[in-house]
Structures are given as C-alpha cells and as structure tokens.
Amino acid sequence: MEQCIVIKFLVEENVPPDEIHHRLQQQYGEECPSWTRVFEWCKCFREGRECVENEPHDRRPRTSITKPNIDRADALIRENRRNTIKELGAMLSISVGSVEDIMKYHLHYRKVNAQWVPRTLTDVNKMVRMQVATKTRMETLRKLKWNLLTHPPYSPDLAPSDFYLFGRLKSDLQGMQFVDDDAVIQNVREWIHHQPQNFFEKGTRMLPERWKKCVDCRGEYVED
Template sequence: MGNRRITLHELEDATGLSYGSIHSILHDNLHMSKVCARWVPRMLSYDMKLSRVSISGAILTRYHANPEDVHFRTVTCDETWLHHYDPESKQESMEWKHVTSPRTKEFKSTRSQKKVMATILGDSKGVIHIDYLPHGTTMNGEYYANLLKQVRQSIKENRRGKIRRGIILHRPVKVPGPSPYDFHLFPRLKKHIRGQKFQDDDELIAAVEGYLGDQDVEFFRSGISSWQTRWEKYVKLEGDYVEE
C-alpha cells in the first residue's frame, strides 16, 4: 500500500517469490488489479462542482416540466477543429485476417497542420448554421455578434416559430458541462472523415457538410435527449466528471 506503482518484477526481487505466485496472490487473494489514473480536463473546485450541480438541476427541472418545449427552443452552439488529415487510430484500422494471412503494416502518421475551425449551431431537427473561421482571424466579441446575426436569419428562414417562442441558446463553458456536440455529433463526424486526405479547405468542408446532410432528424434529436442523461449524472456525481 506504500507504493502502489511497484511492479511485479520489483516485488519478485523484494520477496524472493516467483512472478506467478505474486500474480496469483495479488489477483486471486487480494483481488487487486493495476489501472491507470483517469485523466480529466481540469481539477474542479468545490464551488465549481456546486455550480455544475445547481445548473444541471435547474435545466432538468425545466426539461421535465416540458420536454418538447426544450427540444423545440434549444439551439446549441459549439466549435471544433477539423484537420485536412487525421489518421485512423490503431483500433480503427483493425481488420479480419485468416490464420495464414500475412499481418499488414502501416506507417505511423500524424495529424496534418492544415485545419479549419468550424462553428456549428443546431437543434433537435438538425444543423441550422455552420460558420468557418477565416484563416488568420480570431474568435472575439465582434465575431460572435456577427455570427448571431447570421444565425437569427437562418432560424427565421428554416425554423418557423422558434424566435417567437423564445430561443434557449446554449454555448458550452468549462464548468457546467459540454454541449451534446462534444459527446454526440463531433466524435461521429470526426470518425467519418478520419483517415481521409483532403487537398484543401473546400474539399474538407464538402465532406463535413455531406455527412451532416445525410443525418436524419432522429440523429440530432437523440443528441439532445442524451443531454438529459448527462445532467442527471452531474447531479448524481455531485458535479464530478462523467465517464465517457
């Protein structure tokens, strides 16, 4: 217990017991296993966790009172980097092989430096507006002010009645919790384009918008619905991070 990082070989040298005996004692008798620490984005203070519980509880109360109203009125906004080339993970590149087949080899590759920052806004019906940050510019108050004007026009054209009923605009911040795009849309989008090499921004953007356009309403609605589960977990875990 004094050194939880000690290895089996070090225990072997210290005790004189065999490697197999030590393994059996630890696993079969002491019921212990060696695991990695869980990495989290940042250390949350007590006040941060309290804030997360409070906000999640308030959202849940509103959601349970009228789920359809929340689905209709909520517009979520989030941004992500999209790379011209993002290599597949080792697990994603796995393939079936026969016992007599030679094992395939792949050269290790890295993510390309060329990338596009996409800001996506949408609701339970789908994407409402996408903006791509021009190269050499930064996201600031002026950028978001102009973006919201464009989004308002897109909502007027594509979501009749939403502005009149009042929009619940959600943009994620670090403490209360992520948007449904963080754990629903973005992982699936990036998995779809991963391993593909795009020659320029236009080719990458076409692939992204093609994927988003192929998704049906249920895809986006399930993302908003799964958000409810996150809020419940934040409350249950007293504001701590939720396991992915």
C-alpha cells in the first residue's frame, strides 16, 4: 500500500509513469512493482481512483508452492547460487511466478551480484562466515610463508615524516620569512635536495626502535 500512496502522490504531481517507476526502483530495489503494474496504477489514479488498497478478489491458490518444492528450491540454490528464476522453474517444473514467490516470501532470498543470498544473516550465519574468513586468511598466510607481526597502536609518532623529517625541517627554516606559498615550496624543495642520502636512511632505520617505544607506551605520546 505504501508504494501505491507514493504512485498516487506522483501522479497528482503529473510525473510520467516511466519516471515514477524509475524512482520506485531507486527507493525500493527488488521490492519495486513491475513497470506494467505501475502503469496500471497510474492509469487508475488519473481516471479518478482514490483508494490505494488492492480490491479483494478471488484467486485460485497456487498448488505448486508446497513444502517439497520450497525445500527443493532451497537445496538447488545452495548447490548453485547463480541459478536463475527460469532455470529453477524448469528444474522444479513450476511457473516463474511461483519460483519468485518461493524465493521472496518463503526462503527470503534476494539477488546480489547475480547470486542468491539470505536477506538477513542470523548470529549463527555471521559466526560461520567469520570462522570461514579467518580460516581462509590464515591458510593463505601460511601458503605464502608470511610472518605475522603484532600491529602497533595507531600513532603519528610512527610516521617518519612526523618523528624525524618535519622536526629538522622546522628547525632549519626557523626564523626565515617567505613572501608567498611558492617561496615556501621552493625553499622546502631545496632543503630536501641538499640533505645527504644517509639522512633519509637514518630516519627509516629509526622506525623499528620508534615502533617498540610506541607499543611499550600503548600508543601514548613518545618523547624523543
């Protein structure tokens, strides 16, 4: 009913059906009604309809939506999450509409990147995925023969530019006056160009020691 209210409002604003359908797709995604359905509602509202609820009507229940078909559809999806609605309908020998209802209202699946996935993850689903991801990551690291290092707390004291480069640059340029930004840039470039090679090597070699200090201080400020 919510979508019908939106359609009615947009019709009163003289928005064309194509644009209404496009807006509904952006807002509701897979829950958006088909273009044909949107066009029918637009036509009804333009002809003066006020009610936004579906009129009651008799409909023969779908006999193909049974528990065996639902279970079979779930099994097929788990075997291959890239099965299409048409393929599932052919394998189950039921209509496309019945398959759509099973996917949407009974199994609560939705398509993501051409794959069927549950609409919501339970706590158990989340735990299983975390375990699989952790196992895969560790197996990959062992295969690559990479060593795991303890990740230090984040701190600007671990950036060579902060604990080594900028301090010396500031000290050497202290007291100088510049007429504009270009002059600052030019002087900084000249300063960097005139530093010996071992100046930058020293800053890099200091990093492990700095790292240890930061870890020992639990990420607190590191004094020089």
